[in-house]
Amino acid sequence: MEARRVMSKQNDMQNVNEAVMRGKVLRAFAPASTGNVSLGFDLLGAALKPIDGTVLGDEVDLELASEFSLVVKGAFAHKLPADHDTNIVTRCYRHFIKVLGDKGIVLPAVKMTLHKHLPIGSGLGSSAASVVAALHGLNEFYAQVLGEVPFNQHQLLLIMGELEGQISGSVHYDNVAPCYLGGLTLMAEQADTLALQLPTFKHWYWVACYSGITVSTAAAREILPKQVSMPDTLKFGRQLAVFVDALYRQDEKLAVSMMTDVIAEPYRKSLLPYFDESRQFAMQNGALAFGISGSGPTVFAVCDNLEQAQKISLWLKENYIQNDTGFSHVCQLDEQGAVVKNANA
Numbered sequence: 091m092e093a094r095r096v097m098s099k100q101n102d103m104q105n106v107n108e109a110v111m112r113g114k115v116l117r118a119f120a121p122a123s124t125g126n127v128s129l130g131f132d133l134l135g136a137a138l139k140p141i142d143g144t145v146l147g148d149e150v151d152l153e154l155a156s157e158f159s160l161v162v163k164g165a166f167a168h169k170l171p172a173d174h175d176t177n178i179v180t181r182c183y184r185h186f187i188k189v190l191g192d193k194g195i196v197l198p199a200v201k202m203t204l205h206k207h208l209p210i211g212s213g214l215g216s217s218a219a220s221v222v223a224a225l226h227g228l229n230e231f232y233a234q235v236l237g238e239v240p241f242n243q244h245q246l247l248l249i250m251g252e253l254e255g256q257i258s259g260s261v262h263y264d265n266v267a268p269c270y271l272g273g274l275t276l277m278a279e280q281a282d283t284l285a286l287q288l289p290t291f292k293h294w295y296w297v298a299c300y301s302g303i304t305v306s307t308a309a310a311r312e313i314l315p316k317q318v319s320m321p322d323t324l325k326f327g328r329q330l331a332v333f334v335d336a337l338y339r340q341d342e343k344l345a346v347s348m349m350t351d352v353i354a355e356p357y358r359k360s361l362l363p364y365f366d367e368s369r370q371f372a373m374q375n376g377a378l379a380f381g382i383s384g385s386g387p388t389v390f391a392v393c394d395n396l397e398q399a400q401k402i403s404l405w406l407k408e409n410y411i412q413n414d415t416g417f418s419h420v421c422q423l424d425e426q427g428a429v430v431k432n433a434n435a
């Protein structure tokens with residue numbers, strides 16, 4: 091009897107909040123991210139933000155509706171399957187509602203609008219950005235209906251990894267974690283700690299150039315050997331450990347000397363026309379490091395000088411880009427990660 095009274099009080103509260111929420115549109119933004127950062131395959135990732143203010147990430151709008159629907163807009167909307175049931179945003183919604191439904195929490199439906207700004211299969215964490223924007227948006231939207239967030243940060247990140255894994259072929263957090271939390275993140279993958287935020291070099295510029303071709307993450311994972319040699323294993327472990335130590339001590343020279351890829355780049359670079367020439371130009375023109383962003387085709391160059399970063403970005407625009415969907419941006423790390431705002435304002 092008492093429990094029923096509490097439940098009905100909750101329902102009354104939910105009805106009041108739903109009424110308040112009607113007509114309100116919440117917009118969630120999730121930034122582009124670069125996975126691996128050369129030396130941390132599947133374990134290290136960073137969120138990126140162009141310094142010129144270009145929106146490099148996906149946005150999801152949410153508003154109350156009588157039934158669920160998804161609208162897809164934006165520069166890369168036409169590259170996604172026409173059937174919205176297969177869109178990862180729909181899968182996020184259904185999963186989110188089901189987990190809460192299993193706990194007896196029944197929520198009103200939403201209309202979601204995905205603004206697909208990130209190219210698919212680009213190495214910029216495109217599916218991760220949709221997953222993070224959708225799930226962070228749902229969590230914050232329903233917080234306004236329920237009076238508290240349905241999932242805490244750790245629980246939500248677990249769900250994000252699971253959903254991203256459905257698309258890329260295996261669960262890896264190096265896109266969803268930085269995209270959600272911001273900055274440079276290292277995966278711990280422990281029951282109570284999934285990801286750790288690392289110190290960074292604030293004066294670094296990250297040039298990110300997308301060539302315009304598509305590389306499927308699942309396919310780029312398939313071509314990797316299933317075994318790693320003992321020397322490469324030792325080098326991988328040494329590089330990652332020393333890099334993290336160098337970040338904490340702000341030893342830039344040592345950190346940079348660890349930024350090479352023994353796991354993926356030797357195999358994946360064959361998928362990327364003009365990769366070697368691009369690396370050569372970048373390194374001869376002041377880049378501290380150069381590598382494949384995620385599974386490619388985007389490449390990144392790290393510079394400690396804006397002029398050099400701009401020069402490398404321009405050269406990549408003219409020489410690495412293959413078609414008119416390509417782009418190149420000088421970025422810094424996006425320290426904020428996913429954010430929501432009132433889209434009515």
Ligand SMILES: Nc1ncnc2c1ncn2[C@@H]1O[C@H](COP(=O)(O)OP(=O)(O)O)[C@@H](O)[C@H]1O
Nearest residue numbers: 177178210211212215216217220257258306307
């Ligand atoms: N909202 C979405 N954003 C990106 N990809 C999506 C989305 N919904 C479904 N997909 C599908 O997921 C796959 C993403 O491919 P993947 O190579 O993992 O891209 P990325 O590395 O850019 O995340 C594609 O087959 C794409 O059609």
Ligand SMILES: N[C@@H](CCOP(=O)(O)O)C(=O)O
Nearest residue numbers: 125132213214215307384385
């Ligand atoms: N660690 C993953 C990262 C994939 O990133 P994406 O942006 O290409 O999806 C990998 O290297 O496979």
